[in-house]
Amino acid sequence: MEFLFYMGDVFTPINFGLLLLGTIGGLILGATPGLSPTMTVALMIPFTFKLEPQQGLILLGAAYTSTVAGGAVSAILLKIPGAPANIATTLDGHTMAQKGEGAKALQLSFIASAIGGLFGVFLLIFLTPVLAQWALAFGPSELFWLAILGVTVIGTLDSSSVVKGLLSGCIGLWLATIGFDDIMGAQRFIFHSSVSGGINVIPALIGLFAIPQVITMFAKGPKGTDAEIIVVQHHPIGKAFNEIFSRKRALAIGTAIGSVIGLIPGVGGQIAGLVAYDQSKKMSSESAKFGTGHPEGVIAAESANNAMVGPSLVPLLTLSIPGSPTAAVLLGGLLIHGIFPGPTLFTQYPQVVWPFINSMLIGQILMCVFGLLIAGWAANVARVPPAVMAAVVLGLAVFGSYSVQHSMGDVYVMASLGLGMFFLERFGFSAAPLVLGLILGPIAEANFMQGAMIANATVGQMAYFFTGWLNWLLILIVVASIGYSIWMELRQRRYTTKEDAQA
Amino acid sequence: MRNWIAGAVIALTAMAGTAMADGHGDYPERPIMLMVSYGAGGATDFQARIVTMTAGNEDALNMPVAILNKSGAGGRVGWNWLATQAEADGYTLGAYNVPHFIAQSIEGGVDYSTDSFEPIANWGADPAVFVVAADSKFNSMSDVIAYATDNPGGLTFSGAGLFVGHHIAALQLEKAAGVELAYIPNNAGGAGAMRAVIAGEVLGGVNNLSDAFRAREAGTVKILGVFDLERNAFIDDVPTMMEQGYEIDNASVNYRGVMVPAGTPQPIIDHLAAVVPTMFENGRVASRMEAGGSPMHIMNREEVLEMWAQRQVTLEALLADL
Numbered sequence: 001m002e003f004l005f006y007m008g009d010v011f012t013p014i015n016f017g018l019l020l021l022g023t024i025g026g027l028i029l030g031a032t033p034g035l036s037p038t039m040t041v042a043l044m045i046p047f048t049f050k051l052e053p054q055q056g057l058i059l060l061g062a063a064y065t066s067t068v069a070g071g072a073v074s075a076i077l078l079k080i081p082g083a084p085a086n087i088a089t090t091l092d093g094h095t096m097a098q099k100g101e102g103a104k105a106l107q108l109s110f111i112a113s114a115i116g117g118l119f120g121v122f123l124l125i126f127l128t129p130v131l132a133q134w135a136l137a138f139g140p141s142e143l144f145w146l147a148i149l150g151v152t153v154i155g156t157l158d159s160s161s162v163v164k165g166l167l168s169g170c171i172g173l174w175l176a177t178i179g180f181d182d183i184m185g186a187q188r189f190i191f192h193s194s195v196s197g198g199i200n201v202i203p204a205l206i207g208l209f210a211i212p213q214v215i216t217m218f219a220k221g222p223k224g225t226d227a228e229i230i231v232v233q234h235h236p237i238g239k240a241f242n243e244i245f246s247r248k249r250a251l252a253i254g255t256a257i258g259s260v261i262g263l264i265p266g267v268g269g270q271i272a273g274l275v276a277y278d279q280s281k282k283m284s285s286e287s288a289k290f291g292t293g294h295p296e297g298v299i300a301a302e303s304a305n306n307a308m309v310g311p312s313l314v315p316l317l318t319l320s321i322p323g324s325p326t327a328a329v330l331l332g333g334l335l336i337h338g339i340f341p342g343p344t345l346f347t348q349y350p351q352v353v354w355p356f357i358n359s360m361l362i363g364q365i366l367m368c369v370f371g372l373l374i375a376g377w378a379a380n381v382a383r384v385p386p387a388v389m390a391a392v393v394l395g396l397a398v399f400g401s402y403s404v405q406h407s408m409g410d411v412y413v414m415a416s417l418g419l420g421m422f423f424l425e426r427f428g429f430s431a432a433p434l435v436l437g438l439i440l441g442p443i444a445e446a447n448f449m450q451g452a453m454i455a456n457a458t459v460g461q462m463a464y465f466f467t468g469w470l471n472w473l474l475i476l477i478v479v480a481s482i483g484y485s486i487w488m489e490l491r492q493r494r495y496t497t498k499e500d501a502q503a
Numbered sequence: 504m505r506n507w508i509a510g511a512v513i514a515l516t517a518m519a520g521t522a523m524a525d526g527h528g529d530y531p532e533r534p535i536m537l538m539v540s541y542g543a544g545g546a547t548d549f550q551a552r553i554v555t556m557t558a559g560n561e562d563a564l565n566m567p568v569a570i571l572n573k574s575g576a577g578g579r580v581g582w583n584w585l586a587t588q589a590e591a592d593g594y595t596l597g598a599y600n601v602p603h604f605i606a607q608s609i610e611g612g613v614d615y616s617t618d619s620f621e622p623i624a625n626w627g628a629d630p631a632v633f634v635v636a637a638d639s640k641f642n643s644m645s646d647v648i649a650y651a652t653d654n655p656g657g658l659t660f661s662g663a664g665l666f667v668g669h670h671i672a673a674l675q676l677e678k679a680a681g682v683e684l685a686y687i688p689n690n691a692g693g694a695g696a697m698r699a700v701i702a703g704e705v706l707g708g709v710n711n712l713s714d715a716f717r718a719r720e721a722g723t724v725k726i727l728g729v730f731d732l733e734r735n736a737f738i739d740d741v742p743t744m745m746e747q748g749y750e751i752d753n754a755s756v757n758y759r760g761v762m763v764p765a766g767t768p769q770p771i772i773d774h775l776a777a778v779v780p781t782m783f784e785n786g787r788v789a790s791r792m793e794a795g796g797s798p799m800h801i802m803n804r805e806e807v808l809e810m811w812a813q814r815q816v817t818l819e820a821l822l823a824d825l
Contacts, residue, residue, distance in 0.1 A: 042543035042572075049556060136702040180576030182690035185665050187612050193587075197573075197580030265698060266691050320721040321698045328544030328694065335549060338794025342721025405573050407584075446690035454705065457659045457685030 002346075003125050003361075006354035010362055015058050018051075019359055022062030023366045029063075030070020033206055034400025036083040037067040038325040045333055053337035053349075057356035060333050062363035064326060068306055069113040069367050076105045076298070077381045078393050080210045080400070084201055084270040084439055085305035087432060088277035090209055091157070092290065092297030099293050100231050102379030107240035108295055109302040110371030115244070116255040116303030117364040120310030123259050124317075125357060131263055131311060132318040138264045140451035141465045145474035146264065147444035150271050152481040153278040154433040156290075161428060162489050168429040172437020175199050175417075182446045194409030203401035203414040204438055208431040210397045211418020217390035232379050237372050243295055250296035253280040254303030262308025265315055265323035270439050274432075276304030282484060310360065317341050317353070530593055530771055531566040537761065538589065538597040540581025542574040545692065546629070546711060546797070547759055551598050553791045554626045554783050563782040568596070577664050578603055579613050586615035591764040593771035596623070601758040605814050606666040609822050617815055618765060621772055622807035624779040625760035627792070628800035630731035630753070631672040632715045632741065633660075634700055634724040635707045644728045644747045647707060651682040659685045661696035661708040666822075669696070669709040672730040672755035674821055676709075679749040700724060711757065712737060713796045730755045737798060754817045758800070760807060776804035 009015060022044070029040040044063050048056030071082030076093035089109060096105040123131065138146070154169040178189045179198025190196050244251060257276040261267070280300035281290040290297050313330070315323035320341045322328035334341055339349050346353055384392070401414040421431055455464035465471065537555060541547045548570065555568035573581035582604050585597040599620065608616040635641045641650070651658040662669030665688050673686040686709075689695040693711050700708040701723045709730070710718075716737045718724045729735055729743045731753045744751040761779055763772060782788075783801045792799050802810065 038543060045543075045552065046556075136698070139699070139702060139704040180579055183665070183688050185577060185579075185607075185610070185612075193583075196583060197575030200575075266695070315698070319698075319701060319723055320717050321701065322544065322694050325542060325544060328542070330544075332544050332549040332552070335795035336553065336791060338791075340717050340720050340796065342717070342723075344721070406571055407573070442690070450687055450689065453685065453687050454659050457657050457687075 002350065003354050003358055006350065007358055009054065009351070009355040010058065010358045015055055015355065015359075018055055018059045019062045019362060020366065022059045022359070023066045023363050024370060026063040026066030026363075027070040027073075027367060027370060030067030030082055031073035032400065033074050033078070033080040033082060033210070033396045034202055034403045035067075036202055036404075037064060037071070037085075038329055039404070040064075040067040041326055041329045041333075045329065045336075048333055049336065053334075053339060053352045054355050056333060056337065057352055058359040060330055061356045061359035062366070064330070065117060065306075065309055065360050065363040066367040066370075068309055069110060069117070069302070069371065071305075072109040072113065072298075072302055073106065073378065074396075076109060077102060077378060078210065078396065079213055080393070080396065081205050084205065084435070085273050085308070086301075087205065087209075087435055088273040088301035089298060089305075091277065091301075091432060092292070092294050093301075095291070095293035096295070096298065097379065097382050100233050100382060101235070101293065102232060102382050103376045104233070104235040104240060104243070104295070105298050106375035106379060107235060107237060107372055108244060108298050110368050110375065111240055111244050112251060112254065112299040112303040113306040113371075114364045114368035115251060116258055116305075116307035117309055117367075118361060119255045120259050120262065120307040121357060121360045121364065122310070124310035124314060128314055128318055131314045134260075135263045135265060135315040135323060136319070137470055138267075140447040140454065141468070142470050142474060143264070143267060143447040144444055144451055144465065145471055145478065146267060147440045147447065149474055149478050149481065150275065150436060150440045151444070152478055152485070153271075153274055154436055156278045156281050156485065157274070157430070157432040157436065162485060164427075164429050165433045168424065168431075168434040169437040171424075172434040172439075173441040174437075175204070175434075176438045176441030176445075182442055183449045192412075194407075194412045197409075199413055199417075199438065200404055200410055201435075201439060202404045203410040204417055205435060206397045206400050207414035207416070207418035208421045208435055210393050211415065212422040212425050212431070214390045214394050214397070215419075215422045217386040217393075220386055232382055234376065240372075244299060247296050247299055249283065250280045250300040251303050253283060254300035255307045258304030258307030259311050261304075263311040263314060263323070265321065267443055270443075271436075272308045273301040273305040274436060276300045278481075306364070317345055318343060530774060531564055533594065534566050535564065535568045535593075536571050536595050537568050538571050538573055538581055538585055538595065540573055540578040540585075540598065540600075541692075543572050545574075546713060547598055547600060548572060549795065550627055550759060550792065550797050553795070553797075554788050556791075557782055557785045557788060560782075560785075563785070564778055577607070577667060579607055582607075583614045585764055586619040589764050591766035591768075593763065593767050593775070596761050596763055596775075599758075599760055599762045600668075601760075601811065602671050602754060602814050602818055603667045603757070605811065606671060606818050606822060609815075609818055610666050617811050620762040621765055621767060622804055622811060623761040623763060623772070623775045624783060624804060625758055625800060625802035625807050625810070626783045627759040628798055629668075629757040629759070630712045630729050630735060630798075631668050631709050631755045631757070632712050632726050632730065632738075633672075633676075633707060633728045633744075634697070634710050634715050634718070634726055636700055636703055637723055637725055639706070639725060641707065641727065642725070644744065644749065647727065648680045648682060650706070651680070651684055656683045656685055658682075658707070659687055659705040661687045661689050661699040661705045662710070663693045663696050664688045664690075668711075668755045668757040669693075671818065671821065672709045672751075675730065675751045675755060676744070676749065678821075679744070679751050697724070709755075712798065716796050735798060737796060752817075754814065754821065758802075758807075758810065760802070772804075 071086040075086040075089040079094040254276040455461040558568040589595040
């Protein structure tokens, strides 16, 4: 309960001002395509040079919290996921916005983010020592199986055809091999200097999701034959809360999966949203509705990606190992003030750590309040005429891709992937499985290589990858996940007509 | 009239002459960019931000330095960019990591070598150390080597990747001790390699002194030896490899500093070479670096040129056997 003792520190005028600044700034930067949470926090580090350690960390904590949630705004309204964490949010969120339910989608995403986020930070407060052991439990073999588990999600992401989903997953896996490989440093498929560093995930995300819809909007022409007028429905905030609590299952699954997977160094943040989406779809009684603008999709994805924020800091604060790129930036923010994370952190610098953690708690609530305030207004984006919208999204896509590392190469990558995806979508392929392949490919490969090297030096590959309860648990989930997909596919074929399957 | 014209001509030539000779008298006129070939939050990025924070002072560059991260492929992406695409106008600097970029250029497949860049100054030297988990049965390097002798190729130890300082240290250890070891390059850099040691996935690891120092403060690792010529002030109780009987020099020490692309005008290089080391010597910089556990080692342009040339020779010999 020590955190309550330091709660007052967050509410001193300067600290609370910084908290507000971090939250609002984080929301805006997070909603900007191309600025991932890692980039946003890195941008704020120079401001902390001049601040006291406590103040600096409050600013960073609040910013980290709200950028993750801010990413949902562009995912829902523009179909540009701000970071890999928001991919799953686009699947149902953007469909809702297109139906005029943008306000509802945003409200649900902010409330779900706040609930998931608060749960995650409470885990950080109360269970840190236990969680630290869990973060260490994932070695190369476990991470390899986890990545494979991620691949099995592909079947769920593309509802029209498992085969096409797997095919686009394979394209993603191939794209992931471009560049220097992570372990041996070999060059693969570097056919142009733009891709010599591999395909950067953020420009790829922007291209794959945003560009096909830009082309579609341009193709409709200024007046467009089917220019439907979207009525943006007003959605009272009270109803959003009711909606969330009537969908407890999605919320619980999202929060639980986000917290558990968020802990795993290097992997968690990227796939927490997608795995949560997949699991809540499989366990839902209305699983056919996922992908058609179903609120549960948004709730599961957003509660998961914010639940991950607290636990993702556990390895950093207890073991001094940054478990995610954002944690690495935060480590810099601590070191610059001469604060070394580790088990003694909480006893040596309680006046810094607890306000930092508290700022993430209060930040979640502030983020939710501000989010709800702007949701109704922001949803009007859907009313912008397609031609204008296409120009704006295209501008943001170019800006976002360029700003990742000030490179025109990334813009070319974004544009070519987007153009390719436009044609693939004509043939019924979808972007989500492709991105999943792109993200998981390097994780699976690098961990397999490392595992194999350790195994060859010690017990042998079979023994290495197939011993330990965690390995077997993951293998069993993989088998169950594949089995479920096959069973659903067969059942659909038997009982439904073609139209139903595609609906 | 004729005199007036002659005078004007002379004056103009004189002005043009000074402009040509000096050329860059007003340098720098706008903010300068420092390319770091590792991601935000990494040790190089973190240190680069600290050592450039006083750049805007009047006695330093009088212009702020902005950090630009171009990460990927162990630094190859950023250095390729600096060598081939960056403008050599003095407004684009790059951070170097030796031995990384030299080893990569010897390995091949990249567009740079030591000739592609002109060093300005060195700010830090982070030696590699050998770490084992806090509960490991190894208490000295001789324990480690004894195990490796009994289990040829069975001593697994992690490091940040291939053709980086850690890998060089691993090769040196293998050669000096005359044993076969299993070096496991990690895809998540030094932090990932350290995690593997703490989690017990590998029996030991080569890691940065600064990170190992922090980990030891956190009580998760033991440090068994330093891959450098002398002991380090941060951990003066840990003996060097040489003291423990292994002929290992400082070839793996991770030197970090500032360079510019070859072709940058000489006056600008001279100006930077004169100013940048004094900027590193600033007291605020030193105290921040000290607080962050990052060993400083300031070297001027001549010293760095010599160090680069030395490394080129050592690394060529070491990597020839691969």
